[in-house]
Every structure is written in C-alpha cells, then in structure tokens.
Amino acid sequence: MMVAVLATMSLALICGYIGRRWLAVTLFAASLFLSVGLFLYEIYSPEYGFRMPWIQTGTGQRLA
Amino acid sequence: MAIAGDMAVTKERFFALVNYVFLLLVMFVIAAILTAAMSLQYLNGELPCPLCLLERVAMLGVCFGIMLNFRRGFSYQNTGFSLLFAIFLLVVSVRQTLLDIYPRPGHAYIGSAVFGIHMPVWSVIIALSLLISFAIKLAVLGGDEYLRSAEVTEFPAVKKTADILSVCVIAICVINLVSVVLQCGLGECHTFGYKLLQ
Secondary structure: OHHHHHHHHHHHHHHHHHOOHHHHHHHHHHHHHHHHHHHHHHHOEOOOEOOOHHHOOOOOOOOO | OHHHHHHHHHHHHHHHHHHHHHHHHHHHHHHHHHHHHHHHHHHHOOOOOHHHHHHHHHHHHHHHHHHHHHHHOOOHHHHHHHHHHHHHHHHHHHHHHHHOOOOEOOEOOOOOOEOOEOHHHHHHHHHHHHHHHHHHHHHHHOOOHHHHHOOHHHOHHHHHHHHHHHHHHHHHHHHHHHHHHHHHOOOOOOOOOOHHHO
C-alpha cells in the first residue's frame, strides 16, 4: 500500500513537471485517498478501535 | 497619471515576485527537511515507521501544489492542493505524537531526537508552520488578480531555481519510492530492516 502511495505521488510530480496537469491532479487525488486509507488502517487497533485510552486522564479511569 | 500607472504596475510586479519567492522558500525548506530525514535513515540506519513515511508523502504533496504554480502559472487551486496535504500532515503527526506520548511497552518515539524533539513532534511544528505561513501570505498578499497575471517567466532567476528545486523534489520522491520497495516490498511496512535485502 505504501508503495502505491509513493508511486502515485512520484507519477503525479513527474506529470506535473512535464505539464500534464489533469493527469497529475488525478494521480495526486489518488495518492491523497490512498494515504488517508493507509493512515486509517495504520491507526486502527483491534483492541481499542480508533480510541486512545492511554491518554484519558480522568480521575479513577482505568487504562483498559 | 502615467507615472502613477507605472508605479501601480511596479508594485503589483513586486507582490507577484514576493509570492513566487515565498513559494520557492517553502519548497526549499521542505526539500531540506526531507533530505535531512533521508540522511538520518541512510547514515544512521534509522528506518522510518509507516506514519513517518506518510508524513514524508504529505510534505511531498505540499510541494506538488507549489510545483504546479511554477510550471503552469499561479493559481489558488494549486494552493488548495498544498493546504490539503498540510492538513493531512498535521492530522498524521498529531495522531503519531499522541500514540507514543504515554510510555507503554512497545511504544516509544523511534529515531534520534533533533534539538531534543523527535520527528513526530517536529512534523506537528512543520505542519503548523506551513498552515500559518500560507495564512499570513493570503492575509498580506490577498487573492488579487495580479498574482495570477504575472507569469513566473517574468522572473528568470526564480524560474531557474524553481526548475532545479522541482527536479530535486521529484528525485527525493523517487528515492523514497525505491527505499520503500526495499523496506516494505508490496506488504506492510516495519522498522525491523529492509525486507528485500534480508
């Protein structure tokens, strides 16, 4: 997935440089969507979901 | 009357030049940051984590919008492209900072600290600096037509520097792509070592 993100970004930069604007913008959008998808995949935990219980600081709250 | 007209044109040209120099500086700073990160990776053997790699992609995305301004003329659409990835950089870096902010087994900031600050926290600072600098630029220069009417070719030194920097940014992106292929293959990324070199 990370390879796809960087490959689309590389192609977007190259297309932008050689003047193929709409192809570049399309690849840029693809890279953004892939990046967001990968980010959500990376931060998801089967145990906690998207929550971060280790930074809850309320009195008496337990980590789990 | 003619003198006043000439002065107005000179002032507009000056603001257009300030706009292009600002964009050039932003691209230069991002290229320098990415080069420093890659130096730490290849010289110190500090492999980037998946979120660190996404932060690099976000910085390259900011450069994409800036590069289009130099290739196809200034446009606020291109500024929007840069801002999208600046916001993405902020979201990723804040999440990564919060992930390791509380010491737990298996969770700690990886890589060496630069001036006592680790890369995720630096990324928060970088993202905020980008957003603030774009906000100040918009507040000072505004969205007037003259920024769009002045072509970058009117400033040959800026154009030449932008061309060189654009090629550098593309090279940085391609080197990162090759590095990621070696580190992750086609699967998930880990910081244990270069998967394809083991």
